[in-house]
Amino acid sequence: MTEQRVRWGILATGGIAGAFTADLVDLPDAEVVAVASRSEESAKAFAERFGIERAYGEWGALAEDADIDVVYVATPHSAHRAAAGLCLEAGRNVLCEKAFTLNAREAEELVGLARERGSFLMEAMWMYCNPLIRRLKALVDDGAIGEVRSVQADFGLAGPFPPSHRLRDPAQGGGALLDLGVYPMSFTQLLLGEPSDIAARATLSDEGVDLQTGALLSYDGGALASVHCSIIGGTATSASVTGSLGRIDVPYGFFFPDRFVLHRDGRDPEECKAEAGPRNSLKHEAVEVMRALRAGETESPLVPLDGTLAVMRTMDTVRERIGVRYPGEAVGETVTPA
Secondary structure, three states, X not given: OOOOOEEEEEEOOOHHHHHHHHHHOOOOOEEEEEEEOOOHHHHHHHHHHHOOOEEEOOHHHHHOOOOOOEEEXXXXXXXXXXXXXXXXXXXXXXXXXXXXXXXXXXHHHHHHHHHHHOOOEEEOOHHHHOHHXXXXXXXXXXXXXXXXXXXXXXXXXXXXXXXXXXXXXXHHOOOHHHHHHHHHHHHHHHHHOOOOEEEEEEEEOOOOOEEEEEEEEEOOOOOEEEEEEEOOOOOOOOEEEEEOOEXXXXXXXXXXXXXXXXXXXXXXXXXXXXXXXXXXXXXXXXXXXXXXXXXXXXOOOOOOHHHHHHHHHHHHHHHHHHOOOOOOOOOOOOOOOO
């Protein structure tokens, strides 16, 4: 890695890979040097689209490319363990899309591998790197709304998605929870940490994935969190955190907000707005990865691996409660928080 530029490899060529790469090429200190797909044709088309020098028709060649400083893994989450693991084994640093893996066991394996190799690893939870979310977190930590009593967050898409869609496919880790629920779960984790008890209900598809899931998370200090996700109904996709002295409301698109409203007892509401620019920018997480790499850090303080593991444990327990198990998972695969 040079002092000025960080060299990126892109593993997978789907929609999120395209969105991230489009933001990367606009950063003066980032250089996308290679892309890989299981299809050489797809890799070459992606490379031509973004002016990338090298296109590989298999993952291993990208993992072994010593000119790459960090690999962005953008496969479906059912393949994250294999793809990110391959790159870590080869000595690459990794930014891996969310949901981080299918389950906590796979997540623990990746984290263990990264820590053993001394490699950088981060979940691509871009919400945590968003300046407004960081501002919200700082306000809560500074006691702006007192002691947190409750958190609410939801994310739902109207669909409908046909049975052939990846969101309905158990083999690809389908369902609302891993694809959409990871956002409200991570928002709650950011503010309250890991729950001590979890109750959950879901509507399941004929294929055995969750079409919608609701969970009530309880915490030792008495706080509660209500989380909902759906692929059969478009929700407000909003969030709110309530404390003993006020609350913060985040309207539609809470995980990439353009504003939030701070309500404090005895004061007029205060609106906090984002700086000018596209609200769906993925640049913030790329900038954080490059900052951490230059600093010699093996994980980001904004997206700590222990927090990622806690979210995966929480989602495992929710799946245990609602009866969703993916192919290849053993009975008892899920982990219930202590």
